[in-house]
Every structure is written in structure tokens, then in C-alpha cells.
Amino acid sequence: MLKNIIIISLWLGSLGLQHIAAQENIHPTEKKRMISPEVHANNSVTFRVYAPHAQRLSVVGNWMDRNATAGAGKQAMQKEGSYWSYTTGALPSDLFLYQIDVDGAVFNDPLNVYQIRDVNNTFNYFLTGGEQAAWYKVYDVPHGTMSTRWYKSPTLDKTRRLTVYTPPNYEAGKGKYPVLYLLHGMGGDEEAWPSLGRVGQILDNMIASAKVKPMLVVMPNGHVSNTAAPGESSRGQYPIDFFTPDVGSGKMEESFSDIIDFIERNYRVKKQKAARAIAGLSMGGSHTLFISSYLPQTFDYIGLFSAAFKMNDNAENPVFRDFEKNLVRQRDDGYKLYWIGMGKKDFLYKTGEQYRELLDDKQMKYTYYESEGGHTWSNWRLYLTEFLPKLFRNN
Amino acid sequence: MLKNIIIISLWLGSLGLQHIAAQENIHPTEKKRMISPEVHANNSVTFRVYAPHAQRLSVVGNWMDRNATAGAGKQAMQKEGSYWSYTTGALPSDLFLYQIDVDGAVFNDPLNVYQIRDVNNTFNYFLTGGEQAAWYKVYDVPHGTMSTRWYKSPTLDKTRRLTVYTPPNYEAGKGKYPVLYLLHGMGGDEEAWPSLGRVGQILDNMIASAKVKPMLVVMPNGHVSNTAAPGESSRGQYPIDFFTPDVGSGKMEESFSDIIDFIERNYRVKKQKAARAIAGLSMGGSHTLFISSYLPQTFDYIGLFSAAFKMNDNAENPVFRDFEKNLVRQRDDGYKLYWIGMGKKDFLYKTGEQYRELLDDKQMKYTYYESEGGHTWSNWRLYLTEFLPKLFRNN
Numbered sequence: 001m002l003k004n005i006i007i008i009s010l011w012l013g014s015l016g017l018q019h020i021a022a023q024e025n026i027h028p029t030e031k032k033r034m035i036s037p038e039v040h041a042n043n044s045v046t047f048r049v050y051a052p053h054a055q056r057l058s059v060v061g062n063w064m065d066r067n068a069t070a071g072a073g074k075q076a077m078q079k080e081g082s083y084w085s086y087t088t089g090a091l092p093s094d095l096f097l098y099q100i101d102v103d104g105a106v107f108n109d110p111l112n113v114y115q116i117r118d119v120n121n122t123f124n125y126f127l128t129g130g131e132q133a134a135w136y137k138v139y140d141v142p143h144g145t146m147s148t149r150w151y152k153s154p155t156l157d158k159t160r161r162l163t164v165y166t167p168p169n170y171e172a173g174k175g176k177y178p179v180l181y182l183l184h185g186m187g188g189d190e191e192a193w194p195s196l197g198r199v200g201q202i203l204d205n206m207i208a209s210a211k212v213k214p215m216l217v218v219m220p221n222g223h224v225s226n227t228a229a230p231g232e233s234s235r236g237q238y239p240i241d242f243f244t245p246d247v248g249s250g251k252m253e254e255s256f257s258d259i260i261d262f263i264e265r266n267y268r269v270k271k272q273k274a275a276r277a278i279a280g281l282s283m284g285g286s287h288t289l290f291i292s293s294y295l296p297q298t299f300d301y302i303g304l305f306s307a308a309f310k311m312n313d314n315a316e317n318p319v320f321r322d323f324e325k326n327l328v329r330q331r332d333d334g335y336k337l338y339w340i341g342m343g344k345k346d347f348l349y350k351t352g353e354q355y356r357e358l359l360d361d362k363q364m365k366y367t368y369y370e371s372e373g374g375h376t377w378s379n380w381r382l383y384l385t386e387f388l389p390k391l392f393r394n395n
Numbered sequence: 396m397l398k399n400i401i402i403i404s405l406w407l408g409s410l411g412l413q414h415i416a417a418q419e420n421i422h423p424t425e426k427k428r429m430i431s432p433e434v435h436a437n438n439s440v441t442f443r444v445y446a447p448h449a450q451r452l453s454v455v456g457n458w459m460d461r462n463a464t465a466g467a468g469k470q471a472m473q474k475e476g477s478y479w480s481y482t483t484g485a486l487p488s489d490l491f492l493y494q495i496d497v498d499g500a501v502f503n504d505p506l507n508v509y510q511i512r513d514v515n516n517t518f519n520y521f522l523t524g525g526e527q528a529a530w531y532k533v534y535d536v537p538h539g540t541m542s543t544r545w546y547k548s549p550t551l552d553k554t555r556r557l558t559v560y561t562p563p564n565y566e567a568g569k570g571k572y573p574v575l576y577l578l579h580g581m582g583g584d585e586e587a588w589p590s591l592g593r594v595g596q597i598l599d600n601m602i603a604s605a606k607v608k609p610m611l612v613v614m615p616n617g618h619v620s621n622t623a624a625p626g627e628s629s630r631g632q633y634p635i636d637f638f639t640p641d642v643g644s645g646k647m648e649e650s651f652s653d654i655i656d657f658i659e660r661n662y663r664v665k666k667q668k669a670a671r672a673i674a675g676l677s678m679g680g681s682h683t684l685f686i687s688s689y690l691p692q693t694f695d696y697i698g699l700f701s702a703a704f705k706m707n708d709n710a711e712n713p714v715f716r717d718f719e720k721n722l723v724r725q726r727d728d729g730y731k732l733y734w735i736g737m738g739k740k741d742f743l744y745k746t747g748e749q750y751r752e753l754l755d756d757k758q759m760k761y762t763y764y765e766s767e768g769g770h771t772w773s774n775w776r777l778y779l780t781e782f783l784p785k786l787f788r789n790n
Contacts, residue, residue, distance in 0.1 A: 053498035
């Protein structure tokens with residue numbers, strides 16, 4: 001009895017606000033807890049929102065093609081009592097983001113605590129069933145460790161934050177591991193690949209199924225004018241703007257060896273070209289192609305995911321000025337994989353085509369993977385699951 | 396020029412949804428980006444929400460005394476154009492949580508990406524200025540590492556997730572450190588102390604100011620029927636319910652030495668009683684008092700933060716059955732600090748009083764710290780900043 005009183009009080013009491021939110025989680029007529037989203041066996045999904053006085057609610061989700069026709073980017077919910085609901089058709093196997101449009105203003109789904117920030121918005125997310133999304137889920141397999149650490153960059157004269165995935169049993173073992181450096185896009189930071197990119201889940205699952213070699217994955221912050229993700233640096237909390245002066249400055253490329261040095265001094269890793277990979281999406285793809293050509297004899301595996309190519313006006317910087325020369329050196333030094341992924345509808349498709357022409361012109365060998373869709377995390381997660389099994393095969 | 400086109404496209408394009416959200420972030424008349432919340436120099440705070448067609452908006456915040464009068468738990472926002480706003484009076488120095496009530500349904504503030512989950516809701520948060528909140532902010536001081544790891548519990552026959560803070564320079568050094576085991580309440584998990592409890596920031600800042608000895612802080616999951624926080628285990632995403640059968644079962648206490656063993660095998664830590672502390676809030680306070688009495692000669696420092704005392708009906712379990720005997724043994728074995736924090740308005744105040752009477756009766760020495768307020772994270776962060784400087788002083 002005492003136990004129950006305490007438990008109920010703890011349940012409601014930890015924060016005054018729980019009280020309010022808890023009430024609206026109970027459907028007034030059905031007297032049961034409402035669930036949103038609910039993923040059905042056929043991958044259709046039902047959303048439910050309590051909004052007794054609203055005039056019009058819609059679901060805004062990234063599975064909708066908002067360019068198709070006007071208004072196709074949101075789907076109207078139906079009202080029943082104080083609740084609104086909407087059920088999708090069968091969705092693909094993936095992680096999806098969405099929000100709720102309430103009378104023309106966009107909010108999160110209050111019943112879904114699972115949220116991820118992407119650029120300057122926080123979205124609700126859910127995972128559907130099926131083969132591809134299975135890589136993104138947690139299973140009872142051996143798990144790696146995810147750490148946020150700070151490293152000194154002498155080149156930038158800053159202490160900066162990065163995220164490191166170490167594979168299962170790394171801590172207990174003695175062996176040395178290869179390393180993948182994995183870079184985010186312009187809207188991201190050191191938290192993007194671990195959250196939107198599902199790196200921990202993908203690595204755990206692909207290592208467990210022996211599709212991928214155990215490796216470290218190092219996810220630094222690609223905006224060198226920042227030291228850490230929003231809210232995690234001494235700038236505190238601020239309105240997020242990634243249109244920073246460092247974009248295209250060449251400073252990420254010039255300072256990148258500080259990160260390699262830090263990792264190789266602080267972790268049990270192999271320090272050869274054959275045990276180093278680098279990949280990045282969008283702006284991080286641009287970083288990847290410039291870094292891998294700028295640093296001689298450093299990477300045997302290079303991955304460009306929807307890569308931006310020229311993001312610079314700073315043609316005097318040696319990273320960009322000597323690029324074609326560096327590319328030829330990279331070709332002559334040799335490498336094992338130069339992997340390019342691009343979506344058919346990506347707004348960078350044309351740029352990517354031009355870049356492949358340049359590679360052809362320089363007789364640089366590469367593997368090209370063209371997917372459906374555009375400039376999306378759906379593609380970047382897919383590219384990661386395609387790229388990882390090709391790494392460190394003879395290592 | 397090319398740079399700018401690519402940058403603008405990347406800025407808007409990473410996700411289709413950005414487009415919509417980005418538009419509403421611009422005030423239609425002022426043509427500038429709107430900010431919410433805005434913390435002013437005097438610690439008053441302005442909230443702004445775009446909601447052109449709503450009838451009534453209110454801010455619901457945990458600084459409001461919702462028990463004072465009906466409706467005092469929310470504050471009405473004023474409409475101007477399509478925007479609503481509300482400015483508080485000067486707030487105390489702290490981290491605050493809030494949501495927005497839109498026509499009777501509660502949502503998050505779409506302009507504030509900074510969010511924390513507490514129990515089964517995700518709240519927006521902000522930090523005010525002043526002395527106490529300064530411990531909770533990030534400064535340019537040496538930073539520790541925060542890791543999520545999995546450990547094997549032979550007692551529970553499970554692999555479970557925990558969070559570990561290692562102090563600045565832990566990885567580079569050779570010295571051994573003391574350890575604080577820090578336990579969450581019934582609504583929490585291994586992510587509660589790092590997020591709501593600001594453990595990384597508090598430790599970094601207090602170590603940098605030499606108020607606190609460098610130490611590891613280990614934050615396990617106190618619900619032994621779960622292996623990890625919601626969304627982080629093979630249960631996947633599910634509606635959160637912490638009213639689990641393990642509460643008061645004694646299994647957390649019985650299996651706790653598995654956690655100590657894991658930490659002492661895997662980290663450079665001192666393995667003496669004088670270098671071990673344990674503390675917990677609410678249910679975690681209950682865990683703390685039972686674990687510290689159940690395990691002989693293990694902890695020299697014990698902290699009970701708004702502790703629940705008897706949460707068990709399982710009187711046959713030796714953890715509870717032999718409690719008074721264990722307490723006398725704990726007293727005779729000796730310890731350096733038995734610290735109790737409780738808020739004057741805590742619904743567990745009376746229980747705490749009874750527990751102190753028991754301690755008096757058994758001639759157990761303790762330090763008692765009574766604060767204002769109730770069963771809140773505001774108090775638990777405060778208690779942590781009071782407790783930490785007292786640990787490992789002669790160590």
C-alpha cells in the first residue's frame with residue numbers, strides 16, 4: 001500500500017508538468033493511454049494528437065513528396081472527439097521524421113518522446129519494419145561504446161568536441177583497429193551521424209552479422225568556427241545558424257590531421273593508410289574529397305555521399321588551389337576504394353556529374369552508386385550500409 | 396556565387412521539412428529571425444510562438460506554482476500579428492522546463508531546439524544567469540568524456556547500458572580515480588543524470604574550480620527489468636511506463652555489485668571503500684540506502700537526495716528483511732559521510748523524517764540539508780553541487 005502511494009506520487013510528481021501531460025495521454029472516452037505514432041505490421045503508421053479546439057490538424061512527414069502537388073506535403077488528420085488521427089499507406093523500410101501542423105503552425109507530436117534535432121528543428125521520428133530499417137534498430141547483439149570527447153587542435157588553437165564509436169569488446173581487448181572518419185553536412189555537427197545517421201546501431205548490427213569489420217568511427221564537428229554542437233559549447237544555447245564563415249574556408253581540411261593525431265595517440269588503432277577510411281555527406285563530402293587529396297598517403301578508403309564539390313571562393317588556399325595536382329598525387333599514391341553515392345533527384349546531381357567527369361579526366365578510378373531520391377538522411381544511412389562492408393577487407 | 400547557391404540550397408534542403416519550419420521562423424513584419432526563449436539580463440524570459448489561427452496560447456513552466464490558485468500553472472501569451480509572446484518576471488538561477496498550451500493541448504516550443512525528456516514527456520529547456528546555473532553551463536575549461544557503455548550483469552543475466560563520466564585527462568594519465576555511483580529516480584534511466592542532472596557540466600566546472608576532486612561518475616539504469624533507456628534497447632520505441640515490476644523488488648540492490656565489478660575491471664579506479672561514493676534521488680535514494688547497507692565495507696560516502704525509503708512489499712528479500720541489522724553493521728564498519736537532502740515541500744518529507752528517526756535510533760550519524768521546494772530536478776542538481784565537494788577529501 002505504502003509502495004503504491006509512493007509509486008503513484010513519484011509517477012505524477014517528478015515534475016509538476018507531468019500532471020498536465022499525463023492527463024492528455026488518456027483518451028477521455030476509451031480511458032486508455034493513447035499511442036502515437038503506431039507502426040502497423042504492414043508499415044502503415046497511425047498518428048494521434050489531442051487537440052480539442054483546433055480547426056485543422058495535419059501530419060507533415062519526410063516521406064511525403066512536397067513538390068508533387070500543392071498541399072501534398074501534409075496530410076489532413078480526422079477529428080473524433082478531442083482526438084485527431086491519420087493513417088498512412090504502407091511506408092518503405094526506414095527512419096522517418098515528422099511534425100504536426102496545428103492550424104497553420106508546426107509543432108511536435110506530444111505523444112512521441114522520440115525526437116532528433118536536424119539543423120534548426122527538432123523532429124519526431126519513428127522506424128518502420130523491413131530489411132533496411134533493421135540495420136537502424138537495437139538488437140540483443142554485442143554493443144560498442146559511444147563517447148563524446150574533447151581534443152586539442154593546435155592548428156585551430158581550440159579544444160573541440162567529437163563523438164567516437166568504439167566496437168564491442170574494444171576496451172577489454174588488446175588488438176588494434178582500423179578507423180573510419182565520418183563527416184556531417186552543413187546543417188550538422190558531431191551529434192548528427194550518431195542520431196540521424198544511426199551509426200551505433202548500424203555498426204553494432206553489421207559487426208554482429210560479420211558484414212563489417214570491427215572498427216572505430218570518429219565523428220568530428222565540421223564547422224571549425226564552432227567548438228561543439230549547439231548547447232554543448234561555451235556559446236551556450238543560441239538560435240542555430242550553420243551558415244558560418246568557415247564553410248568553404250579550407251580550415252577543416254587544413255586542421256584535419258590534428259584529429260587523426262589525437263585518435264592515433266589516444267586509441268588502440270592501426271596507423272597505416274590501409275586502416276584509415278574517410279567519408280562524408282554533402283559539405284562533409286566536400287571535406288572528404290579535399291582532405292583525402294590534401295593529405296598524402298593517408299586514406300585507402302574514400303566515401304563521397306551526395307557530396308558538394310566546390311563550396312569555396314577561397315581559391316588561394318592550397319587545399320583548393322592545388323586540388324587537381326593533389327588529385328593526381330592521390331591517384332599515383334594509390335587507394336583501394338573511391339566510392340561515390342548520389343541520389344537521382346539530388347540538387348547536387350549535376351555537380352556530382354561534373355566531378356565524376358573530372359575524375360575520369362584524371363583517370364581516377366571510382367565506384368559509383370546511384371540511388372533514388374535526393375539530398376536526404378534516408379540516402380546517407382543507405383550509403384553508409386553500402387560503404388561499410390567494403391572497408392578494410394584485407395586488414 | 397556558386398558557393399552561395401550551394402550553401403543556400405544546403406541550408407534549406409537537407410530535409411524537405413526545413414523549408415516549412417524555416418519560413419515560420421521569420422517574423423512576417425519584422426523580417427528577422429524570431430527567438431524563443433530569450434533570457435534577458437535580469438533573468439526574465441520572453442517566449443514567442445507563431446500560431447496565426449489559435450484562440451489562446453499559454454506558457455506552462457516548472458517555475459510556476461501550479462498549486463497556488465487555479466490557472467496559476469500557466470501564463471497567457473499575448474497575440475501580435477501571427478505571433479504570441481509572454482515575458483516572465485525575474486527567475487531564479489536554474490535550468491527550467493516548459494511547454495506551450497495551444498487551445499488546451501500541450502506542445503513544445505517550435506523555436507527552441509533544446510529539449511530534454513523527463514519521464515514520458517519531452518520538454519523545452521533554458522538556463523538563466525546567476526551563480527547556481529553557472530555550474531550547469533559549458534565553459535572553456537578542461538572537459539571530461541561522457542560514454543554510454545554496455546556491461547554484463549551475471550546476477551540479472553542481462554547486458555545493460557550505463558553512462559560513465561571520466562574526468563578531464565583521464566585517458567592520457569596513469570593515476571587512479573575515486574568513483575561516484577549516481578542513481579536516478581523512478582521516472583529516469585541512464586540518460587537522466589547526464590541530461591536533466593547536468594552531470595558533465597557540473598563535474599567539469601567544479602573540477603576546474605578545484606572545488607571537487609577528479610572522479611568517475613557512473614550512472615546505471617535503475618530499472619532492472621529494462622536493459623537500457625527507452626529507444627536504446629531491443630524493445631525499440633514504446634510508450635514509456637516506468638511503473639515496472641522491478642520497483643521495490645530488491646533486484647537492483649542484489650545485482651549492484653555487478654556494476655562495481657565492471658567498473659573496477661574496466662577503468663583505472665581506486666578499489667577501496669574510501670574511494671567509493673553512492674548517491675541517488677527518490678527511488679535512487681531508496682536504492683542507495685539499501686545498497687550501501689547491504690554491501691559491507693563498500694562505500695564511505697552515501698547521499699540520499701529526496702529519498703524514498705520503503706518502496707517494497709517484498710519483506711522476505713534479504714535486502715529489506717535484514718535492513719536494520721545491515722544498518723547497524725554499516726554503522727559499526729564506519730563511513731565518512733551520510734548526507735541527506737530533502738525539500739521542505741517534498742511529498743516524501745514525512746517519510747524522510749521517519750527515516751532520520753530510525754537513523755537517530757540506531758545512532759547512525761548523518762548530515763542533513765533541508766532546501767526549499769519539493770521533489771524536483773532543481774533540488775537534485777542543487778544537492779549534487781552540495782554533495783560533490785564533500786567527497787574523497789583525504790583521498
